[in-house]
Amino acid sequence: MVLKKAKRLWDRVKNGANQLSIEEAPQSELNIIPRDNHPVSRKDISSPALKVLYRLNNADYQAYLVGGGVRDLLLGLSPKDFDIATDAHPEEVHRLFKNSRLIGRRFKLVHVLFGREVIEVATFRGHHEAPKLSANQSTSSEDGMLLRDNVYGTMEEDALRRDFTINALYYCVKDFTIYDYANGLEDIEKRQLRLIGDPATRYREDPVRMLRAVRFAVKLDFTIAPETEEPIFELASLLNNIPAARLFDEVLKLMLSGKALTTFQMLRHYNLFGQLFPGSEKSLKQGPERYLKLVEQALINTDLRIKQKKPVTPAFLYASLLWPALEDQWSKNKESGTPPFPALQQASQKVITMQCKSTSIPKRFSLNMKEIWEMQIRLPKRSGNKAAQLIAQPRFRAAYDFLLLREQSGENLGGLGQWWTDYQASDENIQRKMSSSAKENGPRPRRRKKRYSGSAPNSSTH
The missing domain is CATH 3.30.460.10 (Beta Polymerase, domain 2)
Structure with missing residues (x-):
């Protein structure tokens, strides 16, 4: 029977x-x-x-x-x-x-x-x-x-x-x-x-x-039985008792499955994402809509790369997931009077240190994350030989992709992404012309006026 x-x-x-x-x-x-x-x-x-x-x-x-x-x-x-x-x-x-x-x-x-x-x-x-x-x-x-x-x-x-x-x-x-x-x-x-x-x-x-439960449900396209899913909402905080190194591995399994976007949405539904990325979850709830758009677009791109059998680095994934928290901390540092680049460096260190309490990040990835973030300040500076020097950097491609993510999320960067796209597709002559006509973003330093001893020189019209 x-x-x-x-x-x-x-x-x-x-x-x-x-x-x-x-x-x-x-x-x-x-x-x-x-x-x-x-x-x-x-x-x-x-x-x-x-x-x-x-x-x-x-x-x-x-x-x-x-x-x-x-x-x-x-x-x-x-x-x-x-x-x-x-x-x-x-x-x-x-x-x-x-x-x-x-x-x-x-x-x-x-x-x-x-x-x-x-x-x-x-x-x-x-x-x-x-x-x-x-x-x-x-x-x-x-x-x-x-x-x-x-x-x-x-x-x-x-x-x-x-x-x-x-x-x-x-x-x-x-x-x-x-x-x-x-x-x-x-x-x-x-x-x-x-x-x-x-x-x-x-x-x-x-x-x-x-x-x-989330990973299998997404991977297999299964529903979670009501009695199995009900306790998750109440017990999500128990993840705080799990070693950070183990949770780093679990995050990679979740997000490199080829269904990262659906996984992210389900993690947020069950209040699990906030246990894994508390800083980012806070910024996603309180910050502008483009924060969520950037994270979701990053996960869509990750899924596409996996489908195409292209490599995905945890450094780029984590740089995207932590960007909302980083940008919030960066803004606070600048508002307190810290210049932009030191403010970004300080924000990077603080965000990564806080994140490592939840999920550890191996140093080889955290260093790459910092480079991707720091190049976001350097990419607007394209005049002279700067563009050629930037494009030769090992982390340029990842930083460029991240720049496009920011624009896709709705951040107004004055067409910077398109400029770099055109620059990479051009020959050396056109690249030199583009660099010579490029305007640096942000205020330029004021030049000091020369002081003259004695009377001022006579002015004349030619």
Whole structure:
């Protein structure tokens, strides 16, 4: 009966059905879906992942492809990563693979390295409230966040410890079946994201799950189940307890997914963006409309570049996301009497320092961000040899793109973006003419009048 239900479910998934009847809904019991009733094939699984699965099985360990790899294959997508769950302990996996390394303290894992491809192998997790064995450790904070969680268990316990039902699916390479412990197949059909267990408790265990909910919902075009999304509004501030370095990585996953604009809008809807970028969120709420337009246009451009398989640097992304906060602080510094360039440098340092309390920014990116921002003052100065010197700077292209962003957002820069566009498209002769006729933006310094001793010279008309 369970197999017939699974077959009907898969047929409905293929046909794009949106709803299940009550009679068709799978029960809260293990569903085992045979090969004939699902589309997952070994040919769609990377060779390194298959090698890890076979070696673990041949060493008499259980081993399954799990999580996003199974989910994406069921949805007809190409997984970016293949993760494996096993009953072998990390040290046993490490001994079995010479090309592996043990990582993590909070979650101890094994990475098996095949050139640039990394296969992540995790031991089945048990309930962290269970009695601890000598190798098992589980520690929680006062807020309920798991600080260390190396409690091992069975495959069923591991499934129920996973975050979302659609990630609690296991593919067996021995008989090509799929094990569904949490009605994940039903939620895939409904295109619904649902947490396993009590949502508030699960978010407190790991607040990053709120960001993962947004990321998966956007990536898969799923809705978030009402009981799963409701606690996010109240618990968003728990992200303050997450290490800034981890949140930097999460921001990159969110914004470099190819759907950055939709992700940004959803993060703001759930009050999560303000936890990641508090200064920018404040400026977006209080500042001019062009702030929001600049950020949104930057994210549209990011999505387009990813679609075109062009590189995207975190420095440009962060320079755009933090520009509203930077411009506000820059204006305050200038109003207090600080000259423009020092005012900008001071604002840059303050904004980056404050941001690093929420999400860390590696120095190699923060330095590039500062250069992009500082060149916004230098780009208006084009006379003489200045334009030729600027265009030779390593960060010119990024600064030029950022200048165009500012104009696209509605900031009036007197056609500066078009001037630089024309300059780059011209030959050297035209460039020299453009530079000689270019007018510097801003007031020019006043020349001192020469003082004469004695009487003033006679003036005459020629």
